[in-house]
Amino acid sequence: MLSNDRGKYLVFFDDGYAQYVQHQYTRLVCESSPLVWEEVHPFSREFVREYLLAYPERPMVRLHEGQNLKTEWNGKWWSSRVARVDASLAQVVFVGDGRREWIYRGSTRLAPLYLELRAAERHRPRPMPRSKAQPRSNMPYVEYTRSDEQESKNRQEAQAQQEQQHNEEMIRRQRAVAKKSTSIPAPPPPQIVSNTDAVTSRVVYYTPKNAVKPYKMVPHRCSAKCKRSDVLTLKDLRTYNPLAKPLLSGWERQIVRFKGHKEVMYRAPCGRRLRNMPELHRYLRATDSDLPVDLFDFQPATHCLAEFVLNKCLVGKKDLSHGKENVPVPCVNYYDESLPEFCSYNTERTPTAGVPLNLDPEFLCGCDCTDDCQDKSKCACWKMTLEGARTIGLDGPNVGYAYKRLPEPLPSGIYECNSRCKCKHTCLNRVAQHPLQLKLQVFKTLNRGWGIRALNDVPKGAFLCVYAGNLLTDATANLDGLNEGDEYLAELDYIEVVEQMKEGYEEDIPEVDKKLDKKELFKEEEASDEEPPSSSSEEDNASKSDKEDDDFRPGYIGLGVMEFNKRLRKRDKTKKDKDKPDSEDNKEKDSKENIIKEKDSASKENPDEDCITISDDEEVREPSRFMAQAGMGASEFISKYKSVRTLFGKDEACYIMDAKVQGNIGRYLNHSCCPNVFVQNVFVDTHDPRFPWVAFFALSHIKAGTELTWNYNYDVGSVPGKVLYCYCGAPNCRGRLL
C-alpha cells in the first residue's frame, strides 16, 4: 500500500512492516482504486478496510526523540526509547537489548495508540494517572492527522455505500451519540495556552483606594470583638470577585520575600497577621467571621484585584441567567451581533421520565460536627469520601478538599455535608453545593461557538460551577441526541470510572505483588516532593527517561509500572478462573506467584528487562499487525467484577445530563486538549452513586481573561460516521474531538 508523504512513499508491507521508499524505487502497477483495501492481500484486506473506515484521519502517536514508551514485541510490552522520528515513522530502541526498529507511528505496537483505540472500541472511560506535582511533559499521546480534505472527500463518496452497511452494524454495537465523560483523561504536557481569541482586551489591576485599612496591631487575644462594623459586609459585596471581597472589607494582602521566595500574608481588620490557611481558618472561627476560607489565596501568583476588560463588543447581555444565579452571567460578542441560541437557564438538574432520582433526605446520612468539619476523621461525610478513596488505593488526610479547594480530581467522588448534617452551612465540606461565586463571562469564540472566560484570577483547585440540565435515561439521550444533537450530553459515569479503578486496585493480588506496589507507591510519593524540572531540554529528557518510563501507567490511577503488569495479568487470570473448577484455583494462584517470583529475580539480574505481559494466552502477534479496533481479539480482558450498575437492574445504563434545552453556565464550557478545568463527581443531595453532581474545578492557576476548558474525554471513533475537529489551539491538540 502506498501513500505519498512529503515526496516519499510510505510502504506498508503485508508482513506488517512499514518503510519509506524513494520515487525511483516504486513501480506503477495500476491506477489506485478508491476502495484501496480491495488491492491489498486478502490476509490484510478486512483489517485495512476496517481501519480506513473507522479512522478517516490517521491516528498516530506524536513522538519526539528521547521520549520513552512501551512498544510491543513478540506479544509483550517492552520499555523503549525513541531514537529518531521521520515523518510517519519512528525508530525505537528497545532498552533491554538495544535492538532498533522503525515503526509506523500509527501502529498499535506503540502502547499509547493501542490503549487509545482499545478505549474507543470499548468506549469505556479511561481513568488515567493522577497528575501529581506537575503533569508529565514527555508522555507520548495520540493525535489525529488530517489528510488532504479533497482526497478524503473523494474517498468518502466512494465508500459511502460500504460505510453505510458497515456503520449500521457499528451503530448496533456502539453508542449513537457523543457523551462527555467524567473520567480523568491523560494529563497533558504542561504547556500554557491562552486560548482567548485575539480580541482587543486588557487586564486591569484595581487598587481599593477607599477601602478601610486594618488597624495597627496591638497585642490582644482575637475574639468576636475583632469584627468591625465600619467595613462592607458580604451582602454589600455580593457581585464582586470573591478574592477581592476581603480586601474591600478591612483586610490587606501582602506579598513578602522570605528566604528568597515570595510568600503571601493577610492582615486581618484587627491587625493580626495570618500566614497560611490553617492560621486563617482558626482566626475566622475565633472571631466568628462570616467570611469563608475560599475568599483567600496564599499563592503569590494570584492577583486578587485583576479584572479582564474587553475594549469593544458588538453585542452584549447583562445576565444570561436572568437573575437565577447568585451573580450575573454576562455574555459578549466581539465578532458579530448574534447571541447564544435560546436555552432555558436553570441551575438545577431536572429528572425526566424514567429517571429514578430520589432526593428524600431520609436516605442520606449526615454528620454532627461542631468544628466546621475540620477533623476529617470525625466527620461522617468526610469519612465516606475517605473510604471511597481507599477503595481505589488513595489514602491519607490530603485526599479531597483542602480548605474548600480541590487540588486534584478524586475519582471515587466527594461526599459533601448535606441537609441532614448538624454542621454550619459554611463548613469546610460544602463547596459545590454553593451557588456561583466567580465572575464568569460567556463569549463568542472564533471557531468553537460560545465559551466561558474567567474575568478574574482563579486559584488552582477553586470551585467554578456545576453542569446542570435535564437528567435523561440512556435510551432517551440516544434518541434525543440523534434528533436534536448531542453537543450538550454529559454522562454520569461515576460508577464505571470507580469500577475501572477498583479493577486496577485489587485486594486479592499475590503478596509478592503487593510488596512491590508499596515500594512503587512509596517511590512515587518521594518523587512528588521533588522540585519539578525547570528545563525541558533534550538532555533533561534523557536524564528523566528512567523516571518517566516508570511513570507509564496506562488505564489506571497513580501507581507504578508494576500495576500495568498486574492489571492485565489479573484479567487474564480472571478468564482462566472462570473456566476452572474451584480446586484448581489455588494451583493456578501458586503457579502465578512462581512466575512472578521468577520474573522478579530475573529482573534483578537484568534490571533493564522490564517486559510486561499482555496476556499469557494471547497469541503472539506478528510485528505491526495493528488492529483497527483496538481490543479486537482481546475479549479475554473481562473484569471479574460485576459492575455495581448491575445491582440496579439488568438493563441499567448511565444516566445522562443534557443541557441542550435547559441548563446553566456549565453548558458553555468548551473542550481543550490542554484544559485548565477538571470535572469532579460530588454527592450533595443524594448518595445514590448513579446521580452525582458534575462539578468543575480549576486544574491550575487561571489568569483573568483566560477561557475555561475541560477535556470532554470523548473517545475518537466511538460515534460511527461522526467527525468533529478540535480547534482548541493547544500545542498538544489531538486534532479531533470525535
Ligand SMILES: C[S@@+](CC[C@H](N)C(=O)[O-])C[C@H]1O[C@@H](n2cnc3c(N)ncnc32)[C@H](O)[C@@H]1O
Ligand atoms: C457543550 S458545547 C460547548 C458550548 C458551545 N461552544 C456553544 O456554543 O454552546 C460542545 C460543543 O462546542 C463545540 N466545541 C467545544 N470545544 C470545541 C473545540 N475544542 N473545538 C471545536 N469545537 C468545540 C463543539 O461543537 C461541541 O459539540
